[in-house]
Amino acid sequence: MLIATWNVNSIRTRLSQIIDWMSQVNPDILCLQETKVMDDSFPIEPFKNLGYSVEVYGQKSYNGVAIISKTKAENVQKGFSFKDYDQNIEIFLDQKRLISAEFNGIKIINVYVPNGSSLESDKFQYKINWLNCLASFLNEQEEEGKSICLMGDFNVAPSDLDIHDPDKYEGGIMASEIERNALNNVLKERLIDSFRIFEKNTGHWSWWDYRNNAYELNKGWRIDQIYISKELSSKLKSCVIDSSPRENVRPSDHAPVMIDLNLNVIDDDFFESEDDFFEI
């Protein structure tokens, strides 16, 4: 099962590029961020024509997330819920940055984490509070015991391996200890960065600034990630960043990231339960 995430920076501007990419790659699930469109204006038809179903959670001009999938999404949830959150979630309801749904018993959580602007900005505190809210959301999911796939644009480079020039950017926005602590508090010991299972070295980016020829100079950041529950790691076949759409005319500044999960792999728990069955 191919599961992908892509910050497309406007669904309407990028529509034909997304359809082209999906036609080539054939993902089972594609999580989009920065769709920048109200739900009633989202171009659903082109995806339906490819055989996909669409779940959207958008707003005018900014943010906006969507899940495109071959099978219909179950238990779709848009935004944070009103449960035992440390933060007051009211201030997070205006910005459409989270949508989740279940497929084959796996909870897919699609996020567009706030950028935060700079460490001195009010937006930075919003970002940290938002991540703390996401941690509470993950705690709820954990209680339900479902396998989780948390993916999207995190606007945080997990380590200095994920920045083209760490000496220049370390400690600043997207690379501060405060943001990394907040991200790790979301992940805790339960979620694993798929990409780092396969690649231990630096030099792999998912975002390149539009300015200063950043893509041509390969000056990028790896801020788009796919985190999976530990128990899914035995089923993980690959995690790749596909930089080819970044070479399109009028590209998104982000590239898609994709994992391949082999759900036919039978894990140890299954064998144990089978043994128990035959002993009876």
Add this chain to the structure above:
DNA sequence: ATGGCGGGTCTAACCCGA
């Protein structure tokens, strides 16, 4: 670097992103 580019919409001496 009040910078660069490229989305958006109130089409601008605009706002926002990363």
